[in-house]
Amino acid sequence: MNNDSSPYIKPDQPGASLDALYAELKRLREENGYLRDKIAGKSAYIRTKTNELLGVMGTQPLKPEELDDETLVDVDPIGIISSSIKHVLENLKETNHQLHIVNENTSAIFAAAEVGILVIDGRKKILSCNNKLRELFFPDKDLSAVIGSYCSDEVCRHNRPKEGCACEMIQDGRGIGRIESWKYGDRIFNVVATPIKNEDGELADVVVVYNEITELKTAEEQLSHLNAELESRIRERTVQLELANNELETFCYTVSHDLRAPLRHIKGFANILSEECANSLNELGIDCLKRISNASSRMSALIDDLLHLSRVSKLEIRHTNYDLSRSAEKIIAMFRDTEPNRNVRTFVEPGLIASGDATLLDLVLQNLIGNAWKYSSENPEAVIKVGKDNSKGKQVFYVRDNGVGFDMAYSKKLFQVFERLHGDEFEGTGIGLATVKRVIARHGGRIWAEAAVGEGATFYFTLPEIKKS
Numbered sequence: 001m002n003n004d005s006s007p008y009i010k011p012d013q014p015g016a017s018l019d020a021l022y023a024e025l026k027r028l029r030e031e032n033g034y035l036r037d038k039i040a041g042k043s044a045y046i047r048t049k050t051n052e053l054l055g056v057m058g059t060q061p062l063k064p065e066e067l068d069d070e071t072l073v074d075v076d077p078i079g080i081i082s083s084s085i086k087h088v089l090e091n092l093k094e095t096n097h098q099l100h101i102v103n104e105n106t107s108a109i110f111a112a113a114e115v116g117i118l119v120i121d122g123r124k125k126i127l128s129c130n131n132k133l134r135e136l137f138f139p140d141k142d143l144s145a146v147i148g149s150y151c152s153d154e155v156c157r158h159n160r161p162k163e164g165c166a167c168e169m170i171q172d173g174r175g176i177g178r179i180e181s182w183k184y185g186d187r188i189f190n191v192v193a194t195p196i197k198n199e200d201g202e203l204a205d206v207v208v209v210y211n212e213i214t215e216l217k218t219a220e221e222q223l224s225h226l227n228a229e230l231e232s233r234i235r236e237r238t239v240q241l242e243l244a245n246n247e248l249e250t251f252c253y254t255v256s257h258d259l260r261a262p263l264r265h266i267k268g269f270a271n272i273l274s275e276e277c278a279n280s281l282n283e284l285g286i287d288c289l290k291r292i293s294n295a296s297s298r299m300s301a302l303i304d305d306l307l308h309l310s311r312v313s314k315l316e317i318r319h320t321n322y323d324l325s326r327s328a329e330k331i332i333a334m335f336r337d338t339e340p341n342r343n344v345r346t347f348v349e350p351g352l353i354a355s356g357d358a359t360l361l362d363l364v365l366q367n368l369i370g371n372a373w374k375y376s377s378e379n380p381e382a383v384i385k386v387g388k389d390n391s392k393g394k395q396v397f398y399v400r401d402n403g404v405g406f407d408m409a410y411s412k413k414l415f416q417v418f419e420r421l422h423g424d425e426f427e428g429t430g431i432g433l434a435t436v437k438r439v440i441a442r443h444g445g446r447i448w449a450e451a452a453v454g455e456g457a458t459f460y461f462t463l464p465e466i467k468k469s
Contacts, residue, residue, distance in 0.1 A: 116210035119196075120151050122203060124167055133210060136187075151208070159184055166193035170206050187214045259303060267296035302431070317357045317442060321466045324352035324365065324397060328386040331365050335373045343380065344373070349387035352397060354463035360439045361463075367432040368399040368459050375457070376403030395465060402456035414449055436461075 116133030120126055126149050137155045138146060146154045151167065161182045169177030170193050177193035189210050196205040270292040278286060328348045336344070354361075369384065376382035385400040406414075415437040440447045440461050451457035 115212075118151060118155065118208040118210070120167060120206050120208065122171070122205070124151050124206075125149065126151055126154060127205060136210060136212065155210075156184075161191070166191045166208060167206050169193060170195045171203065181213070181217065187212055188217045189213065260300075263296055263299055263303070267293055267300075270296065315357070315360065317360065319355050319464070320358055322354055322356045322358050322361050322463075324354060324361070324386070325350050327358075327362055327365055328352070328369060331362075331369050332384070335369070339373075342377070342382070344376070344382040344384060347383070347385045347387070349385075352386070352388055353466055354395075354397070355466045356443050356463050360442070364436050364439050364461070365399075367436045371432065371459075372399055372401035372403065372457075374403075375405075376401045379403055389460070394462065396460050396462055398458050398460045400456065400458040405451040405453050405455050405457050407453055408451060411449060411451075415447070 113130055113132060116136045117130045118126065118133050119128040126146050128147070129143065133155075134141070134143060134146075141154075152158060152160075156165075161179045163179050163182075166177035166179050175195075177191075179189075179191040182189045182191050189212055191208065191210055193206055193208045195203050196207060198204040270289050273281070274286070274289045274293070281289070325348050332346050332348070336342075365386075369386070372384045376384065379402055381402075383402045385398075387398055387400075389396045389398060415433050437447055440463070443463055445462040445464070447459065447461040449457055449459045
């Protein structure tokens with residue numbers, strides 16, 4: 001192209017026109033673009049074929065920087081092969097590193113496992129095992145001494161489980177072989193076998209795990225024995241309780257029948273003496289008769305309360321939608337009738353409804369409102385409230401007063417029979433709150449109190465909520 005016969009027009013050639021020069025420049029640019037596209041296609045072709053080869057070898061494809069364009073443009077076979085081999089070696093190095101980590105982790109787990117692990121081949125010959133399995137089945141032998149032996153000779157010792165062999169379950173095509181509570185001498189094992197498959201998906205080896213559960217089974221047997229003993233004791237206590245209940249029924253019958261008659265006689269004769277012979281008695285005699293009459297009335301009330309307490313445990317609970325608000329209003333009206341001159345402000349929250357036995361829950365309200373009425377009697381501005389508190393996520397009913405209150409240090413005695421926190425200044429038998437607690441307990445609820453001396457008391461209790469249809 002450098003001789004004078006060249007068809008190309010040189011810029012310094014005499015007679016060359018400007019148009020000719022522009023045409024030549026355009027042609028050269030087009031030829032340059034064509035060659036560039038051809039080289040790019042050749043580079044893509046070589047890179048694609050190289051990656052196909054690497055894919056067959058099982059390595060990752062080339063990165064752009066691993067096979068530069070200059071090597072591809074020059075079509076340098078040695079450069080292409082060298083880059084490919086370098087790429088393969090780096091991938092193999094990384095793969096070996098990852099395999100080493102996996103192998104180390106597996107070996108550590110294998111050695112530290114607190115269960116016996118056995119690896120056998122398709123013929124049930126031992127390939128490997130961990131130290132725990134050796135301790136369990138052949139503590140006096142080295143691992144090298146059992147490699148290649150049949151597992152039935154070293155592990156089972158022909159003590160074949162009645163359910164079959166877990167390894168054979170895998171050989172029969174199961175995904176997992178499991179033997180529960182295999183007895184081996186004085187020890188018990190749970191055995192689990194899983195397959196190891198080759199790249200073709202065929203069974204190659206089997207991993208068998210032996211988990212000793214001897215202590216667990218012993219504990220279960222002890223627990224079962226304790227449960228049986230507990231059930232026996234419960235039956236005995238139930239019989240004793242039934243006998244005690246029968247004796248209580250007999251006692252209550254005696255109290256209601258045998259004691260009421262002489263008590264009526266005592267009170268009746270005391271009243272006769274007071275009415276008929278009052279003029280013949282001095283002040284001491286009249287005072288003695290008054291004391292006899294009061295004691296008789298107190299004894300009669302005590303008998304009634306004892307009967308109520310005993311019947312609470314025997315009455316069958318009949319659940320209804322019990323309206324506490326309406327019952328509380330009726331009970332407060334009853335107390336107002338008995339003491340019409342008392343100025344007591346009462347507040348009953350409307351819509352207080354729970355599930356329970358109407359007769360028994362009436363008894364609860366009578367006792368709680370009665371106590372509030374009684375212990376607020378010394379306050380000229382007495383207030384009694386009956387309501388509900390939902391702040392604790394469950395409906396809690398309460399009866400509150402601003403009466404004398406009590407010291408919370410003695411709150412544990414509140415619901416015990418015959419226990420009273422106040423003296424003779426307030427009437428009572430000490431049985432009412434015990435009856436209330438028993439009724440609430442029979443309904444599956446609980447009752448407690450909060451109070452302070454001179455600031456009143458609040459009794460809280462829970463009851464089953466009504467079932468919404």
